[in-house]
Amino acid sequence: MSRNRKSGTVTIIPNLSIIDIAEEGKGVGKADELVVFVDKAVPGDVVDVRLVKKKKNFAEAVIENLQKGSELRTDPFCQHFGTCGGCKWQHMGYDAQLQFKHKNVEAALQRLAKIDTSAMEPILGSAENKYYRNKLEYTFSNKRWLNKTDMATPEDGDVALEMNALGFHVPLRFDKILDIDHCYLQADPSNNLRNQVRAYALEHGLTFYDLRNHEGNLRNLIIRTSSTGEVMVVVVFAYVEQEQIDGLMGYLKSNFPEITSLLYILNQKKNDTIFDQEVLTYAGRDHIFEEMNGLKFKIGAKSFYQTNSNQAHELYKITKEFAGFSGDELVYDLYTGAGTIANFVARSVKQVVGVEYVPTAIEDAKFNSKLNGIENTIFYAGDMKDILTRDFIAEHGKPDVVITDPPRAGMHADVVERLLEMEAEKIVYVSCNAATQARDLALLKEKYEVTRIKPVDMFPHTQHVENVVLLTFRGAPELSEAPEATV
Structure with missing residues (x-):
């Protein structure tokens, strides 16, 4: 490592070679024994960096000067890149993104599970890497994040510290919102809807929510779209009069006839979750429909559905292929959500038993089975470790195949223990967190035994990746016979 130079309390490391990229999306370099995580660095870069945090064996840094740019670098396409917390890999070509996602999954399985990954299949990239999301949630705030341009050109000789914004949270700043002009994550009419809602609110004096003091009229805006062309808009209000609600909702109904489901919520809690809130229908249906592989799925304001619809279809096809159904299997679908995987595979098996923690999701799952004329699914709501008991298995039968798609935290240890007791012939484990x-x-x-591995990229320009693993039952390890006792 070249000698650090210090300016006051600032430490600069010159000519640092970036050799890898971390799971959180930061470039990785080594200076002697110090591992340095560098924001917005790409493997192959040579950079001068300024340390912003230092621990015993690692440090975090930002780029002061790009000495040599990596061949993997590309120009970010979004004006909000670098401040917005999403799409952190825009400065790296998509093929390179896939390469490092594949590598990160492989490293996690080798390092943490000691799994032989020699037969790991190539990662499946997303056909669309812009406008691929079917759901976005925006936040209103009277505390807009001020960028360098704002600070350099103050209005009336002073920077307004309280400015309205409708957009996304700035990383590590819960009360600061980045005002979004154009987002490349969701297709039309998403951007126009958001911008017109903001313009209406400003023109008509609707106040934007204060995230610290819990005051203001407007709180959140949720936009959902579907492959069928349907659009859902949910406006979350806080402290507001019905006349103000009717004004904004009436404006949306008149100016956006393409909205299929126009809903609103009154949330005066101190958190943004809506799962315990009543959803009120202003116009249209209280849901939209998504289609996949000839199946229809009802999507409500609180419904879970994979946010990349097209790639979700590919993910489910891989899951089904890994399972290798012959037609007479009993399948347990754990963490079934709205029953998308359960219904997707139902016509290829004898029966599917789905289990999910969220009761409203289970109601969606039941509705979706009925909607598609599927009669061989059964769904249960409750905590997985409490539902999946020996009595439950005795009642419903030992599964031939288990499909499990848990949240990022993975499966509870009790659930893993129950899977080991069940001894299903196959387990297909779908995960959004390789670790x-x-x-x-x-x-x-x-x-x-792990017999197949296939990463799937659901979220281009981010570090996130799904991974599908097929496990085949080989039985418990045999105990070696004890040697005969000698006299």
């Missing part, structure tokens, strides 16, 4: 998946696979290795 927690590896942790669970390490435990399942007691009786299972």
